[in-house]
Amino acid sequence: MKRLVAGAALAxxxxxxxxxxxxxxxxxxxxxxxxxxxxxLGVTVNRPPDEVAPAGHLPEPLAQVDxxxxxxxxxxxxxxxxxxxxxxxxxxxxxxxxxxxxxxxRPGIRTALRETKSLLETGDVLRSDEEIATTRPTLPGKVLDxxxxxxxxxxxx
Amino acid sequence: MKAxxxxxxxxxxxxxxxxxxxxxxxxxxxxxxxxxTCGSDLHLLGGYxxxxxxxxxxxHEFIGEIVDVGPEVSRHRRGDRVVVCSIIxxxxxxxxxxxEWSLCENSNPKPGVTDLxxxxxxxGIFGYSHAMGxxxxxxxxxxxxxxxxxxAFTIPEGVADLDALFASDAAPTGWMGAELGGVRPGDVVxxxxxxxxxxxxxxxxxxxxxxxxxxxxxxxxxxxxxxRHVGCEVIDYTSTDVTAELRERTGGRGPDVCVExxxxxxxxxxxxxxxxxxxxxxRLEQDRPIAVREAIHACRKGGSVFVLGVxxxxxxxxxxxxxxxxxxxxxGAQQHGxxxxxxxxxxxxxxxxxxxxLATHTMTLxxxxxxxxxxxxxxxxxxxxxxxxxx
Numbered sequence: 441m442k443r444l445v446a447g448a449a450l451a452x453x454x455x456x457x458x459x460x461x462x463x464x465x466x467x468x469x470x471x472x473x474x475x476x477x478x479x480x481l482g483v484t485v486n487r488p489p490d491e492v493a494p495a496g497h498l499p500e501p502l503a504q505v506d507x508x509x510x511x512x513x514x515x516x517x518x519x520x521x522x523x524x525x526x527x528x529x530x531x532x533x534x535x536x537x538x539x540x541x542x543x544x545x546r547p548g549i550r551t552a553l554r555e556t557k558s559l560l561e562t563g564d565v566l567r568s569d570e571e572i573a574t575t576r577p578t579l580p581g582k583v584l585d586x587x588x589x590x591x592x593x594x595x596x597x
Numbered sequence: 598m599k600a601x602x603x604x605x606x607x608x609x610x611x612x613x614x615x616x617x618x619x620x621x622x623x624x625x626x627x628x629x630x631x632x633x634t635c636g637s638d639l640h641l642l643g644g645y646x647x648x649x650x651x652x653x654x655x656x657h658e659f660i661g662e663i664v665d666v667g668p669e670v671s672r673h674r675r676g677d678r679v680v681v682c683s684i685i686x687x688x689x690x691x692x693x694x695x696x697e698w699s700l701c702e703n704s705n706p707k708p709g710v711t712d713l714x715x716x717x718x719x720x721g722i723f724g725y726s727h728a729m730g731x732x733x734x735x736x737x738x739x740x741x742x743x744x745x746x747x748x749a750f751t752i753p754e755g756v757a758d759l760d761a762l763f764a765s766d767a768a769p770t771g772w773m774g775a776e777l778g779g780v781r782p783g784d785v786v787x788x789x790x791x792x793x794x795x796x797x798x799x800x801x802x803x804x805x806x807x808x809x810x811x812x813x814x815x816x817x818x819x820x821x822x823x824x825r826h827v828g829c830e831v832i833d834y835t836s837t838d839v840t841a842e843l844r845e846r847t848g849g850r851g852p853d854v855c856v857e858x859x860x861x862x863x864x865x866x867x868x869x870x871x872x873x874x875x876x877x878x879x880r881l882e883q884d885r886p887i888a889v890r891e892a893i894h895a896c897r898k899g900g901s902v903f904v905l906g907v908x909x910x911x912x913x914x915x916x917x918x919x920x921x922x923x924x925x926x927x928x929g930a931q932q933h934g935x936x937x938x939x940x941x942x943x944x945x946x947x948x949x950x951x952x953x954x955l956a957t958h959t960m961t962l963x964x965x966x967x968x969x970x971x972x973x974x975x976x977x978x979x980x981x982x983x984x985x986x987x988x
Contacts, residue, residue: 486691518691558703561689563669566721566743567620568706568731574602574614575652584650584727587710 478531480523481546483553484514487560492520499559501552506545522556524549599986600654600737601965606644609966614654617733617741622669625745627681631762632659632735633956633983634972635683636792637907640861641726642969645883646909648710648728656736656984657683657723658766660758663749664739672746679749680942681742682934683766685721685732688747699931704743705730714910719931736965738986750938753946759953760945762983763793768945768952769937770905771797774856775805776937777928778903782806787843787852787895789888791819791831793955793981794905795858799827800950802854811846813839815864818978826954835866840895851897860906863887876913883910893919893927904929955981962986 485492489511492499502509507524514521526545530538538544558565575581602612617626635658640646663677673679686693687703701720705711708718710728721743724734733740742749752761771794780786786802788795791814802810810829814820820831832842843851861877861884864870873885892902893916902925920927944950957980960968968982 484691486689486694554708557690558687562623562687562703562744564621564623566687566704566706566730569617569620569733569741570727570731571620572615572618573652574600574612574654574733575650578651580605581650584648587648 478525478529480510480525481550481553482521482523483557484518484521485557485560486519489513489520492522492560499556501555501559505549505552507549507552522553524553598738599962600733601656601962601984602651603641603649603653603655604651607642609642609655609969611963611965612652614652614737617737617739619665619667620741621743622667623744623746624667625663625670625673625742625749626665627659627661627679627740627742627745627749628664629659629661629735629737629740629986631661631758631983631985632656632737633762633767633793633981634969635766635981636794636860637725638969639973640907640909642973643862645861645877646726646728648726650727653724653726654734654737655724656734657725658762659723659735659740660752660762660765661735661740663745666745670745673749673751677749678752680752680761680764680938681723681735681740681749682769682932682938683723684748684932684934685723685730685743686747686935687744688935693747693935696933696936697930698933698935707731722931736962736984736986738962747935750942753942756942756946757953759956759959759983760951761942763797763952763955763981764938764941764945766932766934767793767955767981768797768941768950769934770794770932771799771858772801772937772941773930773932773934774798774858774903774905775801775807775854777930778854778856779901779926780805780807780854783808784853785809785847785850786811786854786856787892788812788829788856788858789892790814790858790860790906791816791823792858795856796823796827796955797952798856798858798905799823799829802856803827803829804944804949807854809846811843811852816975818975819980822954822980826951839891843895847897851895851900853897853900855892855896855900855902856905857888857892857902858905859888861885861908863889863906865891873913882913884908884912886912886915890914890916893923893925896923896925899924901926901928903927907931956983958982959988960984961988 509524511522555565600614660680684699685704686698686701690702692700699720704721721730780802784807786807788799799812812823813832815835863885865887876882962984971979972982
């Protein structure tokens with residue numbers, strides 16, 4: 441078990457270092473995307489635009505978040521690109537504080553985009569078997585919970 | 598119900614766990630009638646896939662009988678005898694529509710982990726950690742199958758359980774390696790690894806028209822099994838210089854297509870074994886790419902290398918120079934099983950593809966920990982242990 445905890449910690453540290461190094465390589469000065477707080481989050485839905493927002497009505501998950509939304513036909517017959525971002529852009533220290541307080545709206549928007557995509561394509565949002573747990577609480581499990589706690593809100597769209 | 602649970606590194610136990618339930622309208626509950634060990638489970642067992650919790654049910658290659666369906670299931674009904682793909686696809690996203698099912702965009706409810714690790718979200722997999730969706734595995738009496746219309750396939754009459762079982766993962770994975778590796782009639786194909794997937798890849802290469810197929814491993818019983826059942830040539834890498842041998846057998850060219858079916862815990866002889874072993878244990882690299890390196894070096898100029906073995910993270914000493922300067926094509930994927938399973942079941946029914954011989958040890962679910970011990974350590978010539986929960 442100790443090996444697992446150590447392994448998970450080392451793997452996480454390794455990933456963090458790799459991402460830091462990669463970020464340093466891409467953004468030489470600030471090492472941080474200066475547009476992060478105002479960037480659009482995008483998802484491509486395998487449905488034509490007239491099915492994505494019939495009569496201009498946004499799909500339910502997107503309609504429920506406070507966000508700017510735009511969409512366009514995706515190239516290559518890939519359906520529709522849907523973009524969303526917070527109406528209020530909080531960068532710098534303010535943005536960091538918002539994230540620490542759990543007030544960053546972007547995870548919620550990301551989740552809404554992902555659920556919109558799934559509903560439009562499959563008619564449902566898939567639930568994990570974790571809802572009927574077979575697991576028992578352990579120390580490594582708590583470490584994992586911390587790492588996975590926001591996993592449902594992440595993911596490239 | 599009873600299930601085989603991961604409890605920690607190299608620690609499995611059979612436990613009573615809550616029954617699965619229909620959570621989405623397109624789900625089904627399947628009564629598992631046979632479920633087999635897979636080499637990729639050993640990465641979970643060894644602690645190389647960190648997103649496991651004590652109590653997780655493992656197993657992903659299985660067949661069974663549908664005993665309950667959600668209200669929006671249309672292609673299956675109670676009583677269907679089915680083989681279920683180990684990879685979960687939604688069937689309607691762009692990736693699924695283009696037959697790239699392991700890249701499904703709607704079947705992993707925990708996309709943040711794989712996105713962080715790989716820069717993209719991949720499909721959910723049964724019993725393969727919370728990074729791959731947190732779905733329960735198949736070494737259990739029952740399992741929930743999401744999007745069952747797309748992920749379960751009715752087993753044809755006359756196809757026995759142990760033949761159909763390997764159409765869940767080993768056979769389509771092997772077939773994909775040969776097909777997407779670009780095997781064409783007249784090719785010489787080399788396959789690293791004589792486990793279930795490697796043997797299926799070798800057989801697929803032959804059925805796709807390869808003129809010579811050469812499989813590589815270290816275990817005499819696996820080499821003998823491959824020669825006997827697949828009918829291809831074999832090389833024991835513990836007593837042979839593989840690259841030199843392949844050149845000698847191919848007029849100095851090297852194989853046209855190289856399929857790596859080993860994965861992140863590859864073994865070898867010599868200094869590489871020590872080097873990669875130490876680096877992996879220190880987490881300075883997550884995976885040991887020994888067979889991948891050898892495949893790239895052995896492959897003919899302009900040839901193709903397909904990575905079928907499971908890798909999770911970063912590797913060291915990757916021969917990018919050889920790849921670039923020899924003009925190689927490198928591909929890899931988790932299996933796009935739904936693309937192949939119907940055709941494979943037809944081939945199995947016709948007798949073109951034999952699979953049941955891989956099941957070297959059949960046992961009850963209660964014997965799960967023993968089965969994995971035998972499988973991991975290759976005891977008694979174990980190639981695959983198959984659990985029959987209702988036997």
